[in-house]
Amino acid sequence: MERCAFSRDGLRFSYLDSGGRGRPLVALHAHVMEATTFAPLAKLLAPEWRVIALDQRGHGHSDHAPSYTRTDYLLDLEALFDHLHLNDAVLLGNSLGGINAYQFAARHPEMIRGLIIEDIGVVISDEPSFVLAWEGVFPTREALAECIGPRFAPYLEDSFRKTPAGWKLAFEPKEIVASGKATNGDHWHDWLSTDCPALLLRGRDSRVTTQTECEQMTSRRPNTRLAELDGSHVLHFENPTAFGDVVKKFLRAL
Template identity: 50%
Template sequence: MTSTSSTSSTILTESRRAATVVAGRRLSFLDFGGPGRPLLALHGHFGEGRTCAGLARELGDSWRVIALDQRGHGLSDCPTDFSRTGYIEDAAAVLEHVGVDGAVVLGHSLGGVNAYQLAARHPDLVDALVVEDVGAEAEGDLSFSLSWPHRTPTRAELLERLGESAGYLVGAVREYPDG
């Protein structure tokens, strides 16, 4: 892990990529380490754990940010089941894997729903909850995303074809060696 010194604390600039296996599926997450209070960060639809890198840098060593690539996102395996129960059990498994109980759980959008459901179903794992950009019931229609291209020759072409949606997704778009 690389760090740089600041006048008052060590600000983490890189995370440790780790994984655990749940029901035969790989769950990838970033652990920004540090001696601070543990915070599990759950990203929104079309996001991934690395979108929390800026947050981890800002929080410095006051918090240990663990950012999960939720099922089917980032470097985690894509299951056939995208049920709420599946998402919740994945988050609980990651907390158990890293030996954390009593975490603060922060969730954005999809992650927000998963965060409060995790707190409700596993109160022993969650001490506090921060839910951002989602209501108590999420019934969003994401069918508009079905027309998005799955692969393009370059990242730039994908962002161009996504049009207005690209601003929201730019942080989660990966370029593979073959496009």
């Protein structure tokens, strides 16, 4: 995937683009992750689909920002669509990216061909303050990984950065806390305001979603299918084969 960039409101945003003549699929990562996480999916979907994976504000190679509101993220997405002249894309989002995806679709339904929402619901009460323990610079990569712990470290490896002073994360934990708190609320209206085809994916071991809420999201919104896969919250990383199979099936139906 080629790394590219655009600017909005004084900030530089980085994204990965698999290129080609395939139909566009815009992929949005979770908090603390970055665009690189979707590189294997881009390879799997080529050449039928052109995968564009954004480093969202404060993540990856994009700039840190003064604020992380819902409006901030949605205007960033709008700028990406304008930059690439997209008007008929599929939006795929994991966690934070999933909220951004269905809220963007609610505001721009004419631009979205379909939605793939990966393990996130519509009534959010996020408390990400545990990430504050990861702040700072560490003498070695191993020390940083040890601080993060074995549960989360595998997901964050793309965000490890070596600096002249030592090892740190690409994101600022205090900014993640602000962003996480800004996602909280009842987003049923956004979810129900579109009717394009949607695939809702839930990990059977997820601590973020419940089967009951996902079933309600499926039954109350037209053209929505629920698929439960082995894994927890980051299914494209934990169970890439099953994730890829169900996504490819959904995209073929479009």
